[in-house]
Amino acid sequence: MNIADPLLSLRDLKSYLRTPRGLVRAVDGVTLDLAAGRTLGLVGESGCGKSVLARSILGLLPDAILQKAGGEIRFGGRDLRRSTEAELRKVRGREIAMIFQDPMTSLNPVLKVGPQIEQALRLHLGLRRTEARERAVDLLDQVGIPAARQRAVSYPHELSGGMRQRVMIAIALACDPKLLIADEPTTALDVTVQAQILDLLQEQQARRGMALILITHNLGVVAGMADEVAVMYAGRIVEHGPTAALLADPRMPYTAALLRSAPRLSDPPHTRLEAITGRPPVLVDPPAGCRFAPRCARSREDCRREPPEIEEAGTGRRFACWHPLELAHA
Amino acid sequence: MTLSVAERERIKVVGPRRRWGDLLVALPAAWLGVAVLAAVFAPLLPIPDPFRQALLRTLQPPSAVHLLGTDALGRDVFARSVLGLRVSLVVGIGSVVFGLGIGGTLGLVAGYFRGRTDLWISAVMTVILSFPPLVLAIAIMSYAGPSLALVIVALGILFVPAFARIARANTLSLAEREFVLAARAMGMRDLGILMQEVLPNLVAPLIAYSMLMVAVAIIGEAALSFLGLSVPPPQPTLGGMIAAERANLLEAPWAVFGPALFLFLTILSLNVAGDQVQRRLDQREAAL
Amino acid sequence: MRDEVRPAHLRGDRADIVLSVHNLTKTFGTPSGAQVQAVAGVSFDIAAGETLGLVGESGCGKTTVGRALIHLPPPSSGEVVLEGRPMSGLSAAELRALRPRLQMVFQDPISSLNPKHSIADIVEAPLVVLGGIDRRRRQEQVREMLTAVGLDPDIVWNRRPHELSGGQCQRVSIARALILRPRLLICDEPVSSLDVSVQAQILNLLEDAKQRFGLTMLFVAHDLAVVKNISDRVAVMYLGRICEIAPSAQLYGRAAHPYTAALLASVPDPAPQAKRRIGRAIEGEIPSPLDPPSGCRFRTRCPKAAPVCAADEPVLRPIGPDHFVACHFPNL
């Protein structure tokens, strides 16, 4: 991992949210570096804070909800946490773009798709209406939408889910961002369409040389896409490393359990799954020590007392565990 | 494809602080409690006789004897307002119960059985809704003559479509829920499903809505009595008192604003309490 | 069932067939007046103790098949034979009498439980509807069944569904379905709205319940890995039709239909060595069921499509033991 000059670097990032149930520590001390052009897979179950982390980077959490925002978000020589709303607006869509999970609700239902792409172009690149229109058609073409010129005057509800997700990608790519954050971009799609969208993301990333943060709950998706993987649990990153090494040799028991609990195509039928008992903690009142300890087969007394810090463990790997699994394939 | 369960449990923005919210329920509830008690026990209250005229003591300003002064015929405004409030509450609650009973049942049936039943019920509702509500009430009252029961029915008819709509919409979405399908899959009959599975889920939204509708009904009664189309004299009504005394607005504002205050506080209390109940229901709904 | 029209893949000769479905179709009217065939002539059977997986992408008709089996709503045409008794033409009362024999677990664990009822009431309800059991016996059975699905009766007894997690709600759903001791359990996407770690718990529970209660199962899902894990045989659906049906190991090992192969190639696998190759995805999206392609319904996206595919609709034919495929050019 090239830590010398990262594109994005998070230092002890904290986002606490105000909710009816109390203060939720959705992101609670995340430190992470991402180099230009690399792909990071951010993996975790629902409620682990991965989407809040993504929205925090762009400052998209409403003030009404975000109770406490701590840490640093270094990007292009600035700290986005300390930037004004006006400064952030110049970064959003221009340098960091984002794709959301649900293509059905993420496009404005009353606007045609062409104009929805044009607005980013006109806002950030100052293009005139006719230029922007041409560029929008070109972008629709690039993301694999057939008959792009006709589709540009369609409304979102006239397109299929896969097509809408392509439109979202076109909007995100419009200003050639340096970083693309894709929050569960294929979760709502059928598996054959998911494969198409992943192909498209990979192809566009390679062509534009942008960095990609791919947020997903599906370890299979990151296996094929990411250079490195960060596993999140209960608001923290518990393990981080190069994809192949991490998947082959998870050190943190949660990573290992996550890998074993999902059924695989390569296993024979009726293979007994190793389920993780219990459920993730409520982040209003997280456990004192390691947050995975109550569900962990390897936990001992010290795990429940003191939270482990995430530490370097050689060859670009980091994990947070007092009693890590041994390296099996080393 | 549906969103995951956890996705739906997505964090919601919080409402106003709890203490403030409690106060917003307590104060209106207190006023409504006092108003209902006063209306019920009006004859027993230590207040002047609301019907006694005193032509030498007309348009007296508020005093220890006459808390809200006297009107153009020298009658005690406070005592008459209490009696007027009695009419407002009886009509308000009565017409909403009428609308809730008929509209709620029709909506439930239409939403559950759909098809032709729904079509016919909806058609009838559309026709009722084709008249401006107050004009329909005025028309009914003008042809049939004023009486308490008739005011209740005339206003109650106006609420039938509203309750039918709410009951129907809720039933439609409930009937889509898989627990209704599960009940049918275990062999439960339609009546059982309606009473045991659907109805319990309708109670809360209909109750919250009812409180708001009582407020609307009281406004409707006030408008009718302002036009002289509600309960006939000598029974005082708040709207009638205001209409009669507005000629003396400058000299004796208390004779107008006294009953107006009763009217306003009662409607406001119903609206505030209804909003709070509604909000809590929504929050509970969101937490599900 | 008449022999001359029985499709080859129906095992009419076996005595232990619990459910047999023959030429099931379900047509829906759209608001615009057009007719959509959500299920267009589907046949399959399930033997005692067997789990049949029904897999396909959204809109393929798999959920409609499940619902048509419990007759909610009933199929437009076709025969459903449960334990030797045809279900078509039954009166409402006869159908109600049959319901305890087949039960269903639904996709959305929260929506499938009435928010106003306690967990105990929810699980007890089928026994109340069935009638003839006194209250104490019913409660005993509820207690037993809650324990069997891994819930502590003393803790959950008076709770409401919203006080439970999604996984726990799904356990309650399973308990409710099993308390009548059905012969056949239909599971409609029972784990698709759950997180992976919880998903594994529910899948394991279903396997255990199947052994303990001697269930026969129809498992409807879109996740190929999940279906493979739990099924003995798997049927793949596309646009309202079955395109391939075979024992799990056979189907996943030697997918004969190009669509099955494409589905399998699209599944992202977390095997460490598998760096995904670009270009394995098949093109296009599922056509509208309002206007399905002529001939083979998959031909518009099929890499092997030839003129014959547009002209003739392929029927399911055997290509190996218990392995049937509806394709003119199967991968052999």
Add this chain to the structure above:
Amino acid sequence: MLRKALHQTGSLAGILLAVSLITFLLMNLAPGDPALAILGETATVESIAALRGQLGLDLPMLQRYLNWLGDVLTGDLGQSFRANEPVLGAILDRFPVTLELLIGAQVVALGLALPVGIYTAYRARGPADRLSLSVALALISTPPFLIGIVLIYFFALKLGVLPATGYVPLSESLAGNLRTMTLPILTLGLFEFPLYMRLLRSDMIQTLQQNFISLARAIGLPPWRILIGHALRPSSFSLITVVGINMGRLIGGAVIVEVLFGLPGIGQLLVDGIYQREYLVVQGVVLFVGVFFVLINFVVDFLYGVLDPRVRVDAVRR
């Protein structure tokens, strides 16, 4: 599209027929003899019989309805006895006053509700939001005649800047007309404003939580462009429907306001008709108002389709 238009026209005709039937039945099923009611207690038996014949009261109900409907369709709503003029003429004479009141009130209500609704949704739970919600709640809790009386008390009686009653036609003097119409329009506008504002605010708040708003923010659009360009239109659908439906509530309010301010509109005509037992006038006004209201909602339905592309496309597909 044509099919939908035909279907809608068909149901419109059906509704109008039902409206006419109910209007007719209201008068004819009411207890008491309309002839007696019209002529009063002092009428002779002969004059009552003569009037019954003239009104066609001795014919069977269906026959009478069809006769009446035929008259209505040819524009004959009958004669007003006291004023001795055609009922339709009386209605058409008074209608412009009511129309001015209604349009003015809608303009005031929407003119206030749009900016307040948008701003309070954007700054939900802020001080401005709390203040406007309290004001709205107070207005909702006030019957329309009471709003009017409060306005009269301050602006006419205390300050003396505007007249409390009276009407100057627009054709006579614009300034005079505005002076007499300001308080009535304001009364009705304030009666309607809180409904619109609360509806727009809550729909806006919901829209602002939508994913496509997140996307618009993620593109870097400034708040005002998100509010106006992205959030307003999807948030205004129910408002538009309600503006149509509430025309009915507003007409009811107009009756009260006309009586309160002594405006010679059709509300005043209706109430005078009731007081003077002019049943044909009452019937004519109820029918006229019902038809007017149905037509307004018919137009709103079409407007809705223009604004929401999803509905528009459905219509085309059908």
